[in-house]
Amino acid sequence: MPSPAAGARSPESLGSPRALPRVVVVGSGFAGFSVLRHLERLLPPDAAELIVVSPVDHLLYTSLLPQVATSEAEPRHLAVSVRAALRRTTLALGHVVKVDFRGRTITVRQPNAVHAQLRWDRLVLAPGAVTRTVDIPGLTDHALGLKNLAEAVYLRDHVLRQFEYADACEDPVVRRARCTFVIVGAGYTGTELAAQMVRFTRRAVGQYPRLTERDIRWILTDLAPRVLPELGEALSRRAARVLAGRGVDVRLRTSISEAGAGCVRFIDGESVATHTLVWCAGVAPSPLISTLGLPTQHGRLVVDARFQVPATADVFALGDAAAVPDVTRGCQPAGQTAQHAVRQGAVAARNVAASLGHGTAKPYRHRNLGFVVDLGGTAAVADPLGIPLSGVAAAAVTRGYHLWALPCLTNRTRVAADWLLDTLTPRQIVQLGFLPPAKSSINAAERIDIYHSGHS
Structure with a gap:
């Protein structure tokens, strides 16, 4: 990656003498944030290097956006700082625009429009969603x-x-x-x-x-x-x-x-x-999903009940961008809500940790609150x-x-x-x-x- 500014650390320059396995999470929304918060609790400090790639440095609590539009809540009060909340996670600002599954790298378009590659050992795709539009003139x-x-x-x-x-x-x-x-x-x-x-x-x-x-x-x-x-x-x-x-x-x-x-x-x-x-x-999965060349269901990435992406190694996906089967509803895709994303994050973190030898994996079972x-x-x-x-x-x-x-x-x-x-x-x-x-x-x-x- 390009040389970091003074006092900053590039994700590629981080690591330990033991070259820890690197877990890269794409997205700092409800799903990605939840995965990292639980990984920090589940994994010992010397078990893995945690990196989140996101175009913003915060989790946005989108449920209260109407209150921002009506001046009832201040915008910055809905933004939860990634750096403050995730103390063991390194933030790499930018959009992921390409994933190389064989080479185990992602291409990140940084805020200055420079493209950089980032290596991963475990990849968690949680890029979230964008506003769903349809073909209506204008x-x-x-x-x-x-x-x-x-x-x-x-x-x-x-x-x-x-x-x-x-x-x-x-x-x-x-x-x-x-x-x-x-x-x-x-x-x-x-x-x-x-x-x-x-x-x-x-x-x-x-x-x-x-x-x-x-x-x-x-x-x-x-x-x-x-x-x-x-x-x-x-x-x-x-x-x-x-x-x-x-x-x-x-x-x-x-x-x-x-x-x-x-x-x-x-x-x-x-x-x-x-x-x-x-x-x-409504919402649609992040445009990143359509660039991956992997099977989708209504635009959402196909995964199993343990969030693993079929035909790929060590790749997990969850949240709005993944068709996570809910075993409590006949394996129908889970809803695209913050409640699902947060609770999927807890289970996905457990499964990622299990893939690194810490704990055991389990399927996602949603209990509607x-x-x-x-x-x-x-x-x-x-x-x-x-x-x-x-x-x-x-x-x-x-x-x-x-x-x-x-x-x-x-x-x-x-x-x-x-x-x-x-x-x-x-x-x-x-x-x-x-x-x-x-x-x-x-x-x-x-x-x-x-x-x-x-x-x-």
């Missing part, structure tokens, strides 16, 4: 995503910028378009975002003298027959009532057929004038351990779950402080301007473009 050019901090902050800035334009506009038709916001996807992310953003925009509109709450229009659409189809019908109905009570226009069994700079067209032919389209219609959906304020729906809850009780369980799931005490404390301050002081509603519009498309913001340009 979608990738005009839709915004919600998969990382840059997208969440940009969405907040963009919405506030539409209010600025609307407040300065004399034409009521143009003003209406600027204050109309469309979200596609009524799953967890889209439903939470719609419910929370309508509260946020009602607060924000008070700063603009020529606008009122009546000018704001939020539309949530999905091909599914109900919101939150992953939950039971009773909780789905309760969430739908919250959305309706806040004035969200929920359109089910339909979606958009075209996106433009100033409007979206629905599949029934109706056009809605808007400058804001947020795409929350339930789901939580934060609808903002005291509204929420949840089914912890299968017990359906809504309202204040669900909101308390939801907040408690998020604080428990955050893997660092510092982040828990800061997020809890954000929530407390939000109840005691007026919310700060300002634009931060971190991400220029040219970089706001899903492909650019999530760096999908590097896999479309020959790894340039």
Whole structure:
């Protein structure tokens, strides 16, 4: 690898006189982070060298991204430092763009666009997911995503910028378009975002003298027959009532057929004038998976119940990018959720350690703990351990779950402080301007473009 800066250490320069086996984990998301945290506990210090390759230096707690978009949580409070939390792991910043299974090396595209090779003895593929897009004209050019901090902050800035334009506009038709916001996807992310953003925009509109709450229009659409189809019908109905009570226009069994700079067209032919389209219609495995030349299932890497990739030696995969068979569900692929990723990480770490002679391997068995959906304020729906809850009780369980799931005490404390301050002081509603519009498309913001340009 290139010569490191003064005071830094290149992963290739690390090691011990005994040349320890090197475990390389690709990705610092829920799955990769969990694997490394458990490997540090399972393996003695002299058993292996641990390296994580990631384009960022943190685990992002994506479950609270809607709260970043609504100014309820500070962006950095959702970022758990890899270096602080994983003390025995070396971080190599960059995107993995190529894997040589025979030569046991990976090619890393570093932040300065330099490519470097990194050797491995055990490889754990957990590159996560990106926003799933479909072939809808104009979608990738005009839709915004919600998969990382840059997208969440940009969405907040963009919405506030539409209010600025609307407040300065004399034409009521143009003003209406600027204050109309469309979200596609009524799953967890889209439903939470719609419910929370309508509260946020009602607060924000008070700063603009020529606008009122009546000018704001939020539309949530999905091909599914109900919101939150992953939950039971009773909780789905309760969430739908919250959305309706806040004035969200929920359109089910339909979606958009075209996106433009100033409007979206629905599949029934109706056009809605808007400058804001947020795409929350699911996730797709990291583009890295399609470059490996290995069998996939719906785009996810095929693995066995012990996370091993068939026809390769010493390669494991898990998380959103792997079709991990869940033996508790007839070996159907496990869901693409943070809960699955974290718990897969614990078992995968055990199996990687077993491959190095420490402990015994076992298959992944998932025990569903339930789901939580934060609808903002005291509204929420949840089914912890299968017990359906809504309202204040669900909101308390939801907040408690998020604080428990955050893997660092510092982040828990800061997020809890954000929530407390939000109840005691007026919310700060300002634009931060971190991400220029040219970089706001899903492909650019999530760096999908590097896999479309020959790894340039």
